[in-house]
Amino acid sequence: MSFKGWESVVLSEVIVFSNGKKRPSLPGKIPVYGGNGILDYTDRSNTQGESIIIGRVGAYCGNVYFEDQPCWVSDNAIAAKAIKDNSNKFLFYKLNSLNLHNFRVGSSQPLLTQTILKDIVIQLPPRTEQELIANILSKLDEKIELNNAINKNLEDMAQALFKRWFIDYEFPNENGEPYKSSGGEFEESELGLIPKGWKVGSIGEVSDVNLESYSGKEKWNYINYLDTGNITRNRISNIQPLDYKLDKIPSRAKRKVNPNDIVISTVRPNQHHYGMIREPLENMLVSTGFAVITSNRNFPSDLLYLWLTQEDITQKLQSIAEGSTTTYPSIKPADIQTLKIPIPHNQILKELSSVIEAMHKKMWEIQKQNRVLTEIRDTLLPKLMSGEIRVPIDEHEPTSINE
Template sequence: MTNLKEYKLSDLMEIKYGKDHKHLADGSYPLFGSGGIMRYVEKSIYEEESILIPRKGTLSNLFYVNEPFWSVDTMFWSKIKQDLVLPKYLYYTLKTYNLAELNVGSAVPSLTTEVLNKVLISIPDKNTQTSITEILTSLDDKIELNNKINHELETLAQTLFKQWFIDFEFPNENGEPYKSSGGEMADSELGVIPKGWGVGSIYEISDVIYGAPFKSKLFNQEGKGFPLIRIRDMKTFQPQNWTEEVLPKGTKIVAGDLIVGMDAEFRPIFWLGQPAWLNQRLCYFNPKKGFSKLFVREIIRPQLAFFENSSVGTTVIHLGKADIDTFKSIIPNKIVMGLFEEISNSIFEKIINNSKEKNQLTYLRDLLLKKLITGDLEINEINN
């Protein structure tokens, strides 16, 4: 990239401290903490474009804000000198820096204005800034649209499950809501359910397969062998370790498989990453014929939450096979279950496809971000 000019960060932005928010009533302005929007409050601390940087905690978790906002006292916010740099371009540039390397804390990762102000930033001319920002923003917009669509699909799926299997308002033979149309009900160990339905163990609706004990000393980060899913990979869907070890009882997980971590948090998630081995302390719920993945997930979700919330007095909570053995499920009749499977599978496929596309867009955005900001890739190369 030509025509770069180097600045100290203090030349490009004035870093300000956030303020306490406990005295603020609820309102319409977003209040940002290191994890994102915490709530909405009655006042704003600033009303122009700004970049928010954690003062403590996860130091690389930056936010670009283009609306009035408030920032907590563990965050920095900024007044950007827009005659020199576009705020969003500066945000994208800072995203390429590993701010965690500037940590001055001991027990808690921390940043200071003194350290941040000395960071050197190379800035191109305004036209180049604009072109790069437009490219990256277009990808961010597509990612956000996918997130919005998936959120709506998830809400639809959970609403459908509740309507059919909690409120029992699935369509009867006349297409009317079953329970409110006088459908017969019967007592069961899980409460009143439609007559003719049953109650069974988790194993009547799903196989439960446990991860294998791959040896950590054989892990590598060079991509040798096959990737390995560990609990920490469930949020990013990006395995950090590979192994050349092959175990007889090893299970390969692919996109769309329903897995659960068995330490700390017991959350059922659909894996969205590349095919990978399932490591120990994770389990895979493989629905039996006639039962959809969404049905199984919604059945186990509250039961997992029960064990997570009832485990007290230990630093890290654990889920065991004995706990899963206690899981129960309603067993709908085949007609209702078949219809739900058809509808829910359609929703599920859309969620998975959108998620795969989002992951591809995120990878492309991050790749272009680094290459465009550093000048390894020119704008005209993208246009071509």
């Protein structure tokens, strides 16, 4: 299918490609890109200005990234730049729409070469239309990135406040002063010195693990399924809606999720596949690769989540996983249940939880908004790139997504 003003070209006519090089050893502030995005930071660049980066080899072969600042493209990737007055940003989205993973060769070590890329045929609109299309998609991506930055700030604030109260014991005393710095009393415990009046319990005492399982006997028409690869540091990238009659339900879809449940990957727990599900979708299940932790009423879920994601706790779980005899480093529910946790009096729990809960609710709302924005972008992308949806080229800037 072709449209007025659009032309059929091979990528070599509109893009110049070059293989990346081995990353420099010296650290710096310039991002180093590989097939999985930013790998590291160094002191030098091998491409400047607007650049498209394409994963060249391995599991991330065919991934596409965009960078508008100097960067270093590693030997696991290919650098690409628009030529002949074409738009780099439009071609970035165009390459994304092509599913370049499907062009790779090799099975044990997938590979995407310049030769393969250069011969791909695309339909290309005029420069003005390229810019309008790229602008629409960019506004969506910019809003998603802004939301991610807001969530990162909220996450950092929640972690900092939790650490000050729960780890450093600087919660306000009866006079509103920091407890530890103001000479608060401490006593010995299994976890070392803790404030007087606090006690030490186990995760198993303040929560249940894998409380509800899905047997398959429930007469559900569909499920909403979350696997371990789709959640990282409380950011959910994909929930798979599966029609029970039409789709094959994964055998791993066994754990039921209820509001405010915490899910933590039991396989390779150091890879940060964890999160708190504030508002689960109806009939939501997660993989058996997760432990689902349901806090009891005596200990707020928001605080339990922050405790479980403290670095020393995740390191302890990883140490247990590495000592396991399973095929992959993994932990058992009992390993989580036996973890020790300091338990303050109810007033401290109530005061801290009210603040943290508000932050987490805001983060969850932003996550939901980002999933909607991502769905809109992913729906528009192939339609705009194929010309199925046309943009009016006689008007000015399209309405901002941010408004």
